[in-house]
Amino acid sequence: MSYQAPLKDMQFVFSELAGAARVAELPGYEEATFDVLSAILEEAAKFAAEVLAPLNHSGDQEGSKWANKQVTTPAGFKEAYRQFVAAGWNGLSGDPEFGGQGLPKLLSAAVQEMLNAANISFSLCPLLTHGAMEALALCGTEEQKQTYLANMVEGRWTGTMNLTEPQAGSDLAAVRTRAVPQPDGSYRITGQKIFITYGEHDMAENIIHLVLARTPEAPEGVKGISLFLVPKFLINPDGSLGSRNDAYCVSIEHKMGIHASPTCVMAFGDSGGAYGTLVGRENEGLKYMFIMMNAARFAVGIEGIALGEAAYQKALAYARDRVQGRDIAGSAASVAIIRHPDIRRMLMLMKSQNEAMRALAYTVAAAHDAAVRHPDKDERGRSQAFVDLMIPVVKGWSTETGNEVASLGVQVHGGMGFIEETGAAQFMRDARITTIYEGTTGIQANDLIGRKIAREGGATVKAVIALMQQTVAELSGQKGADFAAIAGVLGSGIAALGEAAEYIAKNYAADIKSVSVGAVPFLKLLGIVSGGWQMARAALAAQVKISGGDSDPFYPAKIATARFYADHVLCAAPGLAFTVVHGAAGALALTEEQF
């Protein structure tokens, strides 16, 4: 069985947790009613299952191939991309002025989850295009927008982000690519970039590279970086494609996963200089890059959820199908392995964490919509603060957890999981990049404790903790062992989170090194507790349905899943908080020679 989008859970999160109804009240989203969104989700689910999923394993086995500075994507990718563009999927959240459909991020988050679950290697191409579109829409000149944006919204042309250089991975201060101004106002770009996703491929007519580079007079470090638009083919005045630009892919990487997605080494200006135009202002490239990166970081978090869901579905199908061993409590015949308690534990660990991650990410997406469109300024501000706090969590926690879930998927398969034919291993290999690109988990965590917690004295995280405590109060008003158990564990988790956040806010300025040791444990803590909070909200919403007479087994399952999450995942929160508060001494004691 191939991937089927979890429509029911997606719709539940839309309506019960992320507040789809409130999103539809935002100016400009009036037509994005729950029914409209649901209909689009159903179409996207079909596309993911029928067009993209069938190419996932073959794409991995075949991989993208490089020869003579050209990249050939695996069989079927070109045609699938044509269908993707024809169906309008690329422009879902794009600006209507340039042909986009202007739909909320809440929707595009769910659609992205589907596309990535079905085929992450394919989906990376539009992901990068979206980042480039966002930067151009915000900072591009009118001419750049007119010349490039509509084609990118449609998907006829794709986009890339060119940040990394061999000597500069996460450290953009070290960027050396040069951009020399020309008499006609354009720039001549020279330099090498690495790790450029879809820097070259055969699925689109043109590729629009956004490139970080330095002008000759630029100050040193990150303050001297500018952003340039460098098309693969120059554009003639009539809009047709002109001559080939001096921007070539000179090799692609042999990677652990995402084999179908070409990771390119790009050489700009080997024959004298690539033609480029400035995006926005000189020396403000880093700022623009962060705009693209925030969207991209959220999108990578979604990839973690997507691969977790795909891994879960494959493991579940196997566990239902594979007959082996007796029931541990006794059975005459052999049983399907889903009957074995440890297989169930693993499946529940996958399912519950996927649902928790999804609930958090979609809630953040809806908050993003409110932050952009809400008529009330304070509400926009509150929503933006929540989004800013949670972006590193959605990115870091969802990808770390996505890796764990994909690995559990291999484990459920036993020996078959290690065989590539099965497909479970691919999800694990593909997932492994998600905690690295667009900023490693460590970088997300530093952003979280520095810019998002310490800088404002923990104001936003405290406000979120207050909301979490309201949920505990609501849980306490419910009957039954499940709600009591969830309330107890969530209460302890929130207390642990509060203690750790307090420690960070108080000590960051005076002892940044010690506090930074706890950055990733804190990111995981905030992720786990936020996920537990969302699962608790989900259980409460499910109880309302049950109390209202709804007999859909989805609702009691949701309550049991929330209970499982509390007892198997959320209960780790105090241990993580302990590490945040006490972990520095041992971590910083050794000299570098003592390792």
Add this chain to the structure above:
Amino acid sequence: MSYQAPLKDMQFVFSELAGAARVAELPGYEEATFDVLSAILEEAAKFAAEVLAPLNHSGDQEGSKWANKQVTTPAGFKEAYRQFVAAGWNGLSGDPEFGGQGLPKLLSAAVQEMLNAANISFSLCPLLTHGAMEALALCGTEEQKQTYLANMVEGRWTGTMNLTEPQAGSDLAAVRTRAVPQPDGSYRITGQKIFITYGEHDMAENIIHLVLARTPEAPEGVKGISLFLVPKFLINPDGSLGSRNDAYCVSIEHKMGIHASPTCVMAFGDSGGAYGTLVGRENEGLKYMFIMMNAARFAVGIEGIALGEAAYQKALAYARDRVQGRDIAGSAASVAIIRHPDIRRMLMLMKSQNEAMRALAYTVAAAHDAAVRHPDKDERGRSQAFVDLMIPVVKGWSTETGNEVASLGVQVHGGMGFIEETGAAQFMRDARITTIYEGTTGIQANDLIGRKIAREGGATVKAVIALMQQTVAELSGQKGADFAAIAGVLGSGIAALGEAAEYIAKNYAADIKSVSVGAVPFLKLLGIVSGGWQMARAALAAQVKISGGDSDPFYPAKIATARFYADHVLCAAPGLAFTVVHGAAGALALTEEQF
């Protein structure tokens, strides 16, 4: 830099934790003094670094190849195996009666760690040979021993274990391979086996398959399984190789890792029946298989440690070398990434867990030596009980942790970690099988809570807990913040372990399903706390050296590493115990349709 065996830590564990001196007092091990063992370790370290490690990456890239029922190992493997045999490494712990050196398991455990760290794919060949040797030495007829064992001890012939069939992975009751007795006392074997490591290869003259099969009159289930010896080439009366047996490799698997190790589908008797002889008695095959499996399970645990160590060394070298970003507390120039707190945290997480796993595994190996050789029967019994309790922990916990450590190794490398050329990804891909083969973590955990805890009412684990509490008392007698911190966290960990073990012992019989949900969390709990106990013992031993005036920086580093382990790893113990005691309700609530 290629792998260098951590000789200093190995020797420290030998002398200070595992009691090498007491091992040398055991009858038959009088010559295995610490100095002798150390000298052998140094030689093995050279062999691992100079012969095996250089073939690890090339072996992964090339892989073993199958054609015409024959397997060709990667370039260099055949010659390396010749050197391995010539240097006598295969017979290290073998029976001196058959040409072995009869050295303690304590030594062979450390040598195994080195070989596996340098090249796990290569080392799987002798690992399987050892399992087969062990079964033959214990249950083989005199003729089988004379004909096969000496050649296997020398390594001229290799061995395999043929358990798994397509319909029977972990469930040996489902074995269908048939063995029909012949007039000459031999058996005709027909059937198919899968996942047979080194079932066919070009490194040795002959391959001795140990095959589980059923005789025509055998009872159903595991009580009707017998063990047979099936050589690739029959042996002439003069000991020379005779005709080719009807046992062929019909394909090999395409796997996520250990590419150089051929994982074979073996067809026995496709041309009428393979010649085989009975090992031991009919219908007692399962018992013999368990003998081989206990040794193999311990050896796979060592693989987890080995890959963790190899991953650590590679990550450490990269972190010292790679210059990127400023010091977070401020620096003029860019610094090596080992200066960044989160990189240090990851390296310490790798280092401390490797050291904890090593200390536990070697201590178990030394207990094995005492269980076999100690003159006092009670001491043998106590040692054996400790070994039996800890084998599933060494196997399950060390491999689960080895996977985590190998994944951290990728993370330390950032984007370069995902590129296969770097080699970090290979350790992670190779490690992924270790939690699966020779019994998944779930199977180890069921063995642990059932046969090792519940069956004896938790007697052995309680005795171990009492030893742990003595260590806490010793810690409390020390000065300084590190010892106080370790004592606190270890004390809480032991309490959590005690509570969880008590729950299991009390409830297993009445509610096996609920208790089994907590099996893997309990295995991890026992592993983490046992590791913390060993690290605490290590810190105490280091303090004795420091107090005695030894200024080697290894000793303060050991104390800091133990402190780190307590604050970052051991502090998770209460959360795990919570899951053991409370985790069943959520895990068992869903019907199979509700997933």
